[in-house]
Amino acid sequence: MKAGIINVTGYAGSELARILYQHPEVEIASVTGRSAAGQKLGEVFPHLSQLDLTITPELEGSLDLVFSALPHKASAEAVIPLLEQGIKTVDISADFRLKDAREYTEWYGVEHPDPTYLEEAVYGLPELHHEEVPGSRLIANPGCYPTSAILGMAPAVEHRLVEGGIVIDSKSGVSGAGRTLALTTHYSEVNENVMAYSLGGHRHLPEITQELNALSEDTLAITFLTHLIPMTRGILSSCYAQLRPEYLDSGDPSQRIRDLYEDYYKGHPFVVVASRPPQTKQTLGNNQCLVHPVVDSRTGRLIVISCIDNLVKGAAGQAVQNMNLMFGWPEDLALDSVAVYP
Amino acid sequence: MKAGIINVTGYAGSELARILYQHPEVEIASVTGRSAAGQKLGEVFPHLSQLDLTITPELEGSLDLVFSALPHKASAEAVIPLLEQGIKTVDISADFRLKDAREYTEWYGVEHPDPTYLEEAVYGLPELHHEEVPGSRLIANPGCYPTSAILGMAPAVEHRLVEGGIVIDSKSGVSGAGRTLALTTHYSEVNENVMAYSLGGHRHLPEITQELNALSEDTLAITFLTHLIPMTRGILSSCYAQLRPEYLDSGDPSQRIRDLYEDYYKGHPFVVVASRPPQTKQTLGNNQCLVHPVVDSRTGRLIVISCIDNLVKGAAGQAVQNMNLMFGWPEDLALDSVAVYP
C-alpha cells in the first residue's frame, strides 16, 4: 500500500514517517513540506536519513491513503480534493473533528471550507468508534489532550458513575506545541518552569465535550485546563468528578471501578488499565494510553490519571492505528514496540 | 541576633543558610547535621564556602532563635528543649502544624512527643496569621504545597465565593522531596516524566483542610493531588471550585474576583495577585507567591493558579519572614531579591 504524508516537516509528520518506516504493509511513497521542498528528508531530519525520500511541494504518484499533518483550515483544503479523487485520508488537524460547523468557527476563528464533510468524518478514537473507523474514508484524528482525557473519563461517563461535571487538569510536554518557533517554546523560558495556559478555553475542549456528551445522558460541565511542563513528549491528565453515592458503598470502590474500566477496554490493546499510578515515561515512543481510576474516599470524588505519548497515541501512532483498521490489518501492526525507558 | 540551624545539610537547611547570609541583623552562629558533623559547611555545599562555618552534631553557643529543618518527630524532640530554655524556634517540619494530635498520628504514623505545644504553636503563614506570629515563640512553618494552596484559596473561602468543595491539583519540582536518595528522585526516572503520587492522600492535606476550614462556615470537601514534574524548584497549584451563582452576575467576574483578591492581600508584600497566569520561573529564588484567580465562564467554576519557589516561600524564605515578624524587623528584610530568570 502506498501512503503519502502532507507536511512531513512538523513533529507529527516526522513521527508518522518514523512509524510507517517500520510498517510491513506500507510504502511511504510521497512526502510534502512547503518550506523544505526539494530537500532530502534526511537533511531536515537526520534521524530519518534511512528513509530515502525527497520532500516535494505537492503529493506525487498514485496513493492509497494520505495523512495530513497540516495546520487547521489548510488541512481541510488539502484533504477534500483527495477524497474526491477517492483517496482515503487520515487528517491529523482539527478540521473534521467537530460535528458542529459553528463550534469550529467559534474555536478556530475561520469558516469551515466544506461543512458537508463534518458529518461523514469519523472521530478517530478507535476505542470509542471501533464500528465506524474500518468503513470510513475520512478519519478525523483526535487531538492529543482529548485522547488522554476522553479515554480517561469515557467509562465513568458512559456508566453514569459521576455527576456534577468534570475537572480535567492536563500537563503536557512541549512537543505538542509543534516545531514552529515561539517564546513559549523557547528553551530558556520553558526549562525549570511550569505554567498554565489558555485559561480562557483551550481549543481541545469542544472535542472533549462532544465525545463525552455523546456518552452521557446529561450535558456535562467540563473545566479543562492545560499546563506546559519541561519535557518534550508526554501528556498526563488528572480528571476529577463526584462519584454518585451508590458507587461509594462497595468494600473497595477503587477496585470495583478499576474492574469496570478493564471490562470497558477489553479487546482494545492500546488502553491499559494500570493498577498503579502511571507515568508518561512508561509510554515514550509507543501507542499506549495508561489509565488509572481511583476513589478519593475522603470526598467521594473519582480521580482518573491518564497518560500518553502526545506524538504517538496523541497523534501519529493513533493515525496509524486508524489506518490499520481502515485496511483490515491487525490494529497494532507496527505499533507494538515497548516504550523507551528510562 | 544569633541564629542556629538544626540539620543544615538538607535543602531547606542550606537554603536557610543562603538567605540568612544576606540578612543584616542575623549572625548564623551554629549549624548542625549529624552525618556531616565535623565538616566545614563549604565541604558539603561548595556554594556556601563563603560562610565560614563548621557543622557540629549539636547546637553550640548562646542562641536567640533556632530554625529546625529536621524530619518530623525528630524535630519536635529537638525543638521542645529549646523552647524550655527560652529560645525562639521556627520549626520547618510538620510537627507543630496540626492542632489535633490525633490527626498528626493518623498522617505521620507516630505519637506526638508533646501535644501541649500544638495549641501554642502558630501556623506560620504570615498572610493569614499576621496577628499571632509576632508574639509567638514557636512557629510551625507551613508545608510547601499548603503555602501555595492556602494562599490561592483563602480569599475565595473566607469571602464565601465558592461552594461544593475544592479540587487542588499541584505540580512540584523535585527538590521538595529533599536530599535523601530515592528511586522516585533518581535523575533518570524523573527526567522527561510526570507522575501523580500519594493518590491515597498526601500528608499536606490536613494542613490545607485545617487552615481553609478555619476560614469557612462549612466543612470543605478538599481533594488534593500532587504531581512530580521534571524541574528542581517550584510548585504550581491549580485550584478549582464552583462559584456561588451570585458571583457570576457581574460584567467581568474574573476582574471582580481579582480585585477582591488584591484587597485581601493588601499590605502583604509577598503575595502578588498577577493579572496574567504566573509561572514558577517567576519566583525562582525569591519569596513571592503569585496568585491568579480567573472564572471559567462556561461552567461557572473559579480557577486559581498559585505558584511559589518551594524552598523559599515554601520553606526557608517563609521561615525568615516569620523570624522578621517575631523580631519586629521589616517583613521583607533579606527577602526582597528579584527572581533569577530565566
Place this chain on the structure above:
Amino acid sequence: MKAGIINVTGYAGSELARILYQHPEVEIASVTGRSAAGQKLGEVFPHLSQLDLTITPELEGSLDLVFSALPHKASAEAVIPLLEQGIKTVDISADFRLKDAREYTEWYGVEHPDPTYLEEAVYGLPELHHEEVPGSRLIANPGCYPTSAILGMAPAVEHRLVEGGIVIDSKSGVSGAGRTLALTTHYSEVNENVMAYSLGGHRHLPEITQELNALSEDTLAITFLTHLIPMTRGILSSCYAQLRPEYLDSGDPSQRIRDLYEDYYKGHPFVVVASRPPQTKQTLGNNQCLVHPVVDSRTGRLIVISCIDNLVKGAAGQAVQNMNLMFGWPEDLALDSVAVYP
C-alpha cells in the same frame, strides 16, 4: 533461540529486554535479579508489562545464550560457569574487556576471578572485530564511553593521520550511571548542572587505550575526561588530535578525511559518517554511532564528534548486535528502528 538476562533490573538489563522483545529469532526464556526475585518483570518495569516474565534469583531452563548485566567481578563469577556448560555469553560488565589482568586489578581494585578467559574473550566492538565476533562464545561488550571514543578515532589512528596523543572530552547522560542511587545522580543535583568527574582517571580509559593502541604503531598518550550533563540518554565525545602535516595539504582536508572515514566504515550499518555535526538526540533508542570528523584549519588539529545512545550502541543494542553476528543472523536484526526524535 532461548536467551537469558542476568540482572534484568538495571538499565542495561531492561533495555536488553526491550530490544529482545522485538527480536524475531529470540525468546527471552529467563531473567534474573536478586532484589526483585519473585516479582513480575512488569511490576519492576511497567513499560515491560507486555513481556510476561517472572524475575528469578538464578537462571532457569535450557538457554542458548546469556547476557550478563551484573556489576564487574560478580559478572565474571556468573559467566564462567555458564561458559563451562557450553552456553554462549555476552558480558556487559567490564570483566573480560581488558587483555591484561594487572590492568584490570589496577582499575577495578579486585583480582580477576579467572584471567585465562581474558585472552579468549573478544572485545565486542563489531566494527573493529568483525572477524572474531562470529566464532566467539564469550563477548566482552564494550563500555559506553569507549564505544563512542574508539569508533570516533579508530580510522584516524589506523591510518596514521594524527600524532602527539589524543584528548577525548566526553559528555554523558545520567542513565550511564545506572539505577543505583547516589547523590551524583539525584535529580536536584544533576538538573541544570554540568560537572566533570573522575579527573584522576575513568575506568573506561584502559579499554580505549587498549583498542586504539592495537591500531597504532606508537603508544598513544590519551587524555580522557568524562562529564555528566542533565539528560537521561546519550553520549557525545569530542576528540582532538594533531593532524600530521601531510594531511593538511589537500584542498579540503575535512572532506578528504570524511571520505576516508566513510571508506573505513563501509559495510558497517551502525556507524554513520555524518556530513554535519551530529546530536545525541538523533540516536535516541537506536543502535547508531554518528561520527563527524572535521579539521580545525587554524591549528591543524583534527576534531571528531562521535555520538551514541549509551544504553543501545553503548550497551544493550551492541550486545544484541554481537549476538546477531554470533548466530549468523543479519547484523541489524531487531536493531533497525529509527531514533525517537524529538
Place this chain on the structure above:
Amino acid sequence: MKAGIINVTGYAGSELARILYQHPEVEIASVTGRSAAGQKLGEVFPHLSQLDLTITPELEGSLDLVFSALPHKASAEAVIPLLEQGIKTVDISADFRLKDAREYTEWYGVEHPDPTYLEEAVYGLPELHHEEVPGSRLIANPGCYPTSAILGMAPAVEHRLVEGGIVIDSKSGVSGAGRTLALTTHYSEVNENVMAYSLGGHRHLPEITQELNALSEDTLAITFLTHLIPMTRGILSSCYAQLRPEYLDSGDPSQRIRDLYEDYYKGHPFVVVASRPPQTKQTLGNNQCLVHPVVDSRTGRLIVISCIDNLVKGAAGQAVQNMNLMFGWPEDLALDSVAVYP
C-alpha cells in the same frame, strides 16, 4: 548614580536590571528596548515588576553610565555618541573587544563603525585588567565563553606552564544564545540533547586568542569548541594543554599548580580556585568563576575546569563588577550573593 540599560529586553539586559535593582549606589534611570517600547518592564518580565520602569525607544534623562546590551554593530553605533557626550559605558556586545579591526571584520562580517575606539576600550576582565578598568570610560565586557576560558588558562599561560597549544572544550546552557527565537534553541530540539556547534570557528575564539597571547611569549595554537547542553544557565570549560616537563617533577604537581593559581588570583574575590571539580550549579545566579587545575599524570597534560553563570560573570554581573571598579566602589557591591543551589 544614574544608570541606563540599552536593550533591556534580552537576557543580559534583564539580568542587569535584576542585579542593579539590588545595588545600593545605583538608580536605574532609563531602560530601552525597541520592540517593547511603551510597555512597563514588568509586562515583558513579570519577575521585574518590582522595578517600576517603562521601556522607552531611546535613553531618557541625564545618565552617569550606560550599559549596552545590543547586538554587535548596533551597540557600537549606540555607544559612541554616548561617549562623546561624556557618559561612561560598559558595552556587553563584542564591538570593542578585539583590538584589531580586521579581525573584527573577519569574524563579525561587518566594518567596525569607528576603529579609533578599539585602542581606548579596556577588555573588561577585571582579574586581568585591574589596572586599566578603574580609569576607563569604555569597557568592552568580555564574552561568556572567553570569561571562563581565559580565567581558566591565564595563570598557566602567564607562568609558562604549558607548551604546544591549548584545546578548550566548552559546554554551555542555552540562555547564552539569547532570547531570539531559533530552531537550535527550540525546547523540543535542545532538551535531552547535546551538540557541538560552530565547528568552523566560534566568534569568541579571537577574544580568547587575543587575551591569552598577550600573556604568552609564543603565539598559542588554540582549538576552541562549543557545545550546547540542556540547561538554561552555566558554562563549563574543560581546557587541555601539555605541561612543560619541569612541572611534572614535583611530588604533587596538581597541588603545586593549584597553589600557583591561588596565588595568581589572590585579591580577586570572584575567582575561586576550587579544591574539587566545580559544577555550574555552584555559580547559579552569582558572579563567581570556579577554577580547578589538575594534572593528568599519565600523559603530563594539564586539565583546567572553569565554570561560571554565563549571564552573571559571563555578562551582567561582570558588567556591574566593571562599573564598581570604574566608580571606586567595592568590587563586589551588589554581587556578593550566594548561588541558588540546588
